[in-house]
Amino acid sequence: MNLRSGIFYLSEAMGIAQHHDAVSGTEKQHVANDYAQRLSDGIDRSVEVINAAYSKLLPKEGQTPLSIPQFLCPYTNISECLPIEGQAKNGQDFRTLFVQGFPGDPTTPELPASGAYVFRPFVSEAVPVSLSGSINCTKTDTVQKASIVFNEWVSQEFSLFRGATSVELEWTVGPIPIHDNIGKEIIIRYNTNINSGSKYYTDANGREVLERIRDHRPTWPYLVDERISGNYYPINSRIWIRDHDRQLTVLTDRSEGGGSMYDGSIEIMVHRRILHDDSMGVGEALNETAYGKGLVVSGKHILLVERPEDSARLHRVDGQQLFMHPLATYSLPNTPSYANYSNIYRQSWSALSDTMPLNVHLLTFDQLASKQYLVRVEHYFELNEDDMYSQPVTMDLQTLFKSIGTIADMTELVLNANLPLSQLHRLDWMTKDQESSHVNMFRKLNFIDKDLE
Template sequence: MYSLLVLLSTTLVLTHSQNCGYNSCPQWDPNALNVHLVPHSHDDLGWLKTVDKYYFQDVQNVIGSVIGALKQNPDRKFIQVETAFFKKWWDHQNDLVKRDVIKLVNNGQLEISNGGWSMNDEATVNYQSTIDQYTLGLRYLEDTLGPCARPKSAWAIDTFGHSREQASIVAQLGFDSTFFMRLDYRDREKRLKEKTADLLWQGSQNLNNSNIFTSVFYRGTYSYPDGFCFDIVCNDEPIIDDANSPDYNYEEKVDDFADFVRGQADKYPTNNIFVAMGDDVRYQAAWTNFLNIDRLIKGFELFPRNYTNKPIKLLYSSPACYTKAVNDYVTANNYKLEVKTDDFLPYATDGYGYWSGFYVSRPATKRFERIGNNFLQIAKQIAAVSNQPYENKITPLKEAMGVIQHHDAITGTEKQDVLKDYHRMLYSAIEEANELVDPLLSTIISGTDDHFQFKTCLMSNISSCSPSRSNKFTVAVYNPLSRVVSSPIEIPVSAKAWSIVDPDGNEVANQVESTIIDFSYVNNVPTSPYTCYFIAKDLPPLGYKIFTFTKVESRRSELTFGNSNTSFEIDEDSGLIKSITMNGVTMDVSQDLYYYKSGSYSGAYIFVPLVNEKFRVAEGKVKTTPISGSVYQGVVQEFAPWAKQIVKVYHGDDSHIEIEWIVGPIDLVSENVGKEVVSVFTTSLKTEGNFYTDSNGREMLKRTRNYRPTFDYTNEEPIAGNYHPITSRIVLKDEEKALELAVLNDRAQGGTSLKDGQVEIMIQRNCPHNDFGRVGDSINDQEYGQGVITRGRHYIVLGPTSGNGVKSLAAIQRDVAQRKLLPPWAFVTNQEVSQRLKNTQFSSLKVPLSENVQILTLEPWNNSTILLRLEHILERNEDENLSQEVTVDLSDLFTTFTITKLVEMTLGGNIPLEESVRLKWPGLENVQSKKLDGFKVTLAPMQIRTFVATVVY
């Protein structure tokens, strides 16, 4: 458990907690223009420098300098944002400094905003990882600084556009507001003109408690107003208040600042405005910053300046205090702010500056993050059911995953050496967590303290897994979902023929194929030439099954050609998919690979094609090689030496068709022109310009080509301007025929529908330019002495909207999405274990949960407690039966422990729900969850409920 408080600090937390929060806000004047000055420093968890270099060169100076400056004047305020950096700083401080910090937190001078481990991206992250990184940060703050460190505002000033699900999450964390600067330039202009830059944002179309006050920055920057940066790295003139000095400029500075705030005040709806006083790693010399701001505030008292006959009053403030002031104003005047129901994506700085390239940049990182999340959930589950305390070997993985969510990490917008450091950090953390999982899993399996040395084959994407190179090995396949699943499993192997035996001693059908490409180019890593496929059937919820592999001399393949319910047809002339049959419907569907040529404007952040035209990867007919076996049937397609696919239908799985693609190294079109590769699906569906994308893996948003719901869209860039983030799926619907096609993915990507009935998803980018120097590196990464090769999967679901007669197509898509987000994990060992297998299969649940409910989180918390989250995975009206309220009885659900007490918490797990009171806004009402009925938890569609559960093992 994170708990670093000394006894004296604990006393301070308990004594002074009533002085923090809104109680510590400055008094604003209803008869004045109140200017809320917010000192801050934006500290990236990696970007141009690694995390450690930013900390040791810059951030430690910021925090240390700020603490000293705050102590000098009780009116001063500062907001601390990135918890990862704060922990790193805190760990180096003595008890006296810690005592000072807690006192500053308790009196509201040092206010925590956001509070997550990082300031996460909002376009390319999955909701589970976002919730986890907030949970990690908020818990550390609670344990270290006490209740006064609970944030009331989100602070997303540097993320590249803003998702609706993020708004929903921060509202469920108990926050009252969110602040940011990056939105479409046309949207900003309209909001400032109409005074709607302060608004209420409805983060969910399903939940009644998802509204959050949102404030959009006046300018497209989070920096000080021009001329008012006073840090040692700035060149602005200081405020010189000595009237005898020849450089005296006091009144001039007051006039300049008054002119600035008058311009801003014209654009906002109340007599309160918000001015950010900071920038990247500022306040390294906090004393000079605060001294000048002190003088500025005093200057408006000495030399009064007015705005529309009202005095201008400057205040040290914070995002939370500004929110409270606006709330007081609108409540007193019954003023109803505008309500927004869509998102702020994509972000554009001008007609050609669409920040939609980062949806795809560094796709290997985006996939690695999903793998890290998958393993983290499994590690936490196994630790929880094994009665392990808050385990230090899992903590580094939580922290690494928190860092990867940072808006310059998962986005791919960092320098290449920083990218490698992120990968190093995550890989090491997974390996360390495996050191915990191996003995726990081994103990469950053997009933003894034996260690089977189970390995996680993190390099199986390049066909490398050391234990499976043996002639005999054992695989424990763990299912992290709360229901029974059957899943294809792939293991790199060194031989063509294998016998696989399941826990009941039954022979398991398997299929061995040559790897999609020859991976022997990978230096100093042993790779296998084959992949063995089998179906792990009926894996128990939150549990495992054991499979034993033995090499055999030869095996006759059972040639089967498909699945009567799900199939596809290849066009003999083109080698492309021609049609797909699924859920009782045969639909004409073609799929091909294309690329855009990218010029000097495309880079890590921005996507702008050189010309508005796609070019085929294949120069003619695609070479095809049929595959048929006892696990799947399909076809290998070769579009070019650097672009291949395998289209697969797994026997016994009617839910989807899988396309496994591998792209790279991408050759450049010419010396200064890159390639941005897209997978294009073409159908005859009549979609009328509409398509649907997910928001961070949860709710779906309707998109319309060349249209935005809240401002007039201009079509200077018809391709990039229509790209949206896809973290889970993109869907086409033919309303007249009641047919749908969905493409689901295994990582965050970008996509669109540029023509009716057509979907395209970008899968890889090679851009030799660098967005005009924003990050300084191109997207032309090298690995093993050549351009990067990227491997991934798409999953196709189609059919009538009504589905397959059992559940709707939307419900089928939700099921597939969950199974691909948290697939079963193969733990592999080549140790001799056959004589030590006591429990060859195991489940943490006595009964599976219904398919519309998932245990989102199960992890050790404090002594004898666990953190437990339940989620309803469907939206309202997605399925006639499954989109209903559902009740889960927790009283006798788990096999290794019994829950004796439940305390419902806010989403972050840091505040008891009964203690969380959010601000009320005119015209809106927050509806609370249904109360518990003993240990019975009722979930409405899309609802997540969080509990700290006391348990007995």
């Protein structure tokens, strides 16, 4: 049975949430609430599909499916999961700062307030969220942790796991206080002695990485009129600084904004609460609340320090793992023990019959009909960023999908999968070097029509 219709509601909600105002947060509050409601409804419908899959994949041969369904816990970021509450349980320098948002001045309308569209600090120097804090350190055989509480609305936890090449920072910010009538924009700043020379690097949609130079634009003479926000860029998944010997890479678990205001430094904005509208069209201050208080936001940064020539194989793989982390589901099975549960149900399963190359990601595996699948694979290393993993890769799709059936035919499509590549006709033109823009793209790869055995 094809359950694609069951995830249509979530697919539709995700399509709506790709609107530029939804991505950037420049919608009105009631529109943001509608986005959240649509996504929540779509997730609820998708849980039905998840349970239908579990009923086929979990039971070992001869065993019956689970009678108790699995469920999601949307509040695990605040360590809350109501259905399982009360169940038995088995056992470099950084700174968090805030900048004061510019409140605006009616006499200078060309300088709007800091708001949904505009990031404009009132002063250029950030202020610590607290001058003191409490630290609790824990060391076990598998992990070392340092938990830091700065005040009642900012805390962080650093984790170094045994054998790991990275440090995890989990941060929690909010509700941002506004009793002083000052809007605040919270940043985390990582300071090093890396001689970065005004250069830093941010990614575009988790893939291509672009070089940034402080107070500079590569294609026109740049007049510095916004010293801070003029050097902030979108960070979809990573930002780094480097010199000849070392590279500090910070991976983010969501799209954030940031830059390098000083040599050897990276700063990333993680939360905002602004009390004035920037007069750019929203007509509301960026002061979102829940349960009568400002929002509490939790997130994660992964910190990597390595030689520049070795960094790509770490941040590419770790970034992929951070973005594609497992989706946890929960249930209250009526089995007396884990040993009994593991005798009845599988503990692992994969549709792939073989491991994929480290530098290749299975981006899409979508069943369109009973014998028809849409497959997208991507080589996610950039050209020349790693001696080994930036090289071309040859894959055998039949070997990968052997458990599903025999490939009878395949047709390569354009990336959005609505046209065979052989039917694509692009505009050709001559470059300034009198070379044709035409590229021969006729290959076979992406669309699979299978006869299932």
